[in-house]
Amino acid sequence: MNRRNTPTKEAVLNLLSNSKKALSQDAIEKQLDIKINRATIYRVLNRFCEDDMVHRIVAEDGKQYFAICKKCEKPEDVQYHFHFRCLSCDTIECLQVPVNYAVPNGYQVQSANCVLTGTCSDCSQAVG
Amino acid sequence: MNRRNTPTKEAVLNLLSNSKKALSQDAIEKQLDIKINRATIYRVLNRFCEDDMVHRIVAEDGKQYFAICKKCEKPEDVQYHFHFRCLSCDTIECLQVPVNYAVPNGYQVQSANCVLTGTCSDCSQAVG
DNA sequence: CATTTATTGCGAATAAGTTGCAATAATACA
DNA sequence: TGTATTATTGCAACTTATTCGCAATAAATG
Ligand SMILES: [Mn+2]
Ligand SMILES: [Mn+2]
Ligand SMILES: [Zn+2]
Ligand SMILES: [Zn+2]
Numbered sequence: 001m002n003r004r005n006t007p008t009k010e011a012v013l014n015l016l017s018n019s020k021k022a023l024s025q026d027a028i029e030k031q032l033d034i035k036i037n038r039a040t041i042y043r044v045l046n047r048f049c050e051d052d053m054v055h056r057i058v059a060e061d062g063k064q065y066f067a068i069c070k071k072c073e074k075p076e077d078v079q080y081h082f083h084f085r086c087l088s089c090d091t092i093e094c095l096q097v098p099v100n101y102a103v104p105n106g107y108q109v110q111s112a113n114c115v116l117t118g119t120c121s122d123c124s125q126a127v128g
Numbered sequence: 129m130n131r132r133n134t135p136t137k138e139a140v141l142n143l144l145s146n147s148k149k150a151l152s153q154d155a156i157e158k159q160l161d162i163k164i165n166r167a168t169i170y171r172v173l174n175r176f177c178e179d180d181m182v183h184r185i186v187a188e189d190g191k192q193y194f195a196i197c198k199k200c201e202k203p204e205d206v207q208y209h210f211h212f213r214c215l216s217c218d219t220i221e222c223l224q225v226p227v228n229y230a231v232p233n234g235y236q237v238q239s240a241n242c243v244l245t246g247t248c249s250d251c252s253q254a255v256g
Numbered sequence: 257c258a259t260t261t262a263t264t265g266c267g268a269a270t271a272a273g274t275t276g277c278a279a280t281a282a283t284a285c286a
Numbered sequence: 287t288g289t290a291t292t293a294t295t296g297c298a299a300c301t302t303a304t305t306c307g308c309a310a311t312a313a314a315t316g
Contacts, residue, residue, distance in 0.1 A: 002262075002314080040264055043263080062272075064303080082229055101225050102225065107249050114241070114242040115242075132281085132292090134282075165296050166296095170272090
């Protein structure tokens with residue numbers, strides 16, 4: 001399965017690169033200049049995830065969000081930081097907060113999906 | 129909104145009480161002796177969550193799982209432990225592993241949804 | 257330029273969860 | 287014990303997120 005370069009792929013990757021927040025398929029479709037089919041966006045994102053270029057976050061709303069997370073240089077670190085979901089501005093972002101845990105004997109961890117939910121710093125300040 | 133005792137409520141609560149694992153609506157429906165409507169099960173579960181009798185876990189598959197988690201006596205602790213999803217036996221369980229984090233200044237955490245995914249101790253042993 | 261096949265768009269399918277509404281039944285209280 | 291109130295239930299329809307089959311398109315390769 002050799003990958004090919006396409007305008008679609010490039011556009012989605014650009015968007016994610018320039019975004020400070022993790023984006024859902026829906027958000028990506030809305031923010032794109034060009035019209036790209038819903039299914040295609042999902043397929044592009046899933047390929048990015050397979051290739052470890054992007055990581056997938058599943059929030060408490062059950063939806064998938066995608067982020068490049070430039071802070072993480074080593075791919076193996078990508079899955080081990082917290083994400084933050086702000087209920088006020090409805091965004092999800094990568095925190096540079098590592099996930100620390102010690103699982104009981106015999107458990108083998110392959111991935112971690114850790115999302116903290118609440119009010120982000122921007123929105124907290126807005127109130128007082 | 130005063131709550132009433134019903135056979136449905138009791139049956140679902142019994143099931144959750146006797147289960148070592150977190151259960152999805154689907155799993156609950158299948159394991160129940162009596163036939164209960166899908167929507168009703170969801171409504172019962174949502175009420176349990178509102179009343180802090182049960183907690184809701186959203187897994188990487190985007191689905192909701194429900195657990196009583198008897199280990200947690202204080203309701204405020206309930207949301208601060210890890211959950212483990214085993215890809216081999218397709219179960220989700222509460223781990224007695226606390227979630228530790230220090231969010232950046234200004235962030236206010238209201239809840240945490242932390243799921244580790246991999247192979248549970250039972251399934252790890254089975255392989256070797 | 258021709259061939260191969262990864263990628264796309266479209267529509268339909270799947271699956272989880274919610275909602276409106278009328279019927280039922282738990283609770284309170286006369 | 288009988289009656290009124292309203293929480294709860296079942297059913298069907300709905301919403302939303304994500305996937306899938308298939309035919310058409312277009313990168314890559316040489
Ligand atoms: Mn991240
Ligand atoms: Mn738990
Ligand atoms: Zn915010
Ligand atoms: Zn297992």
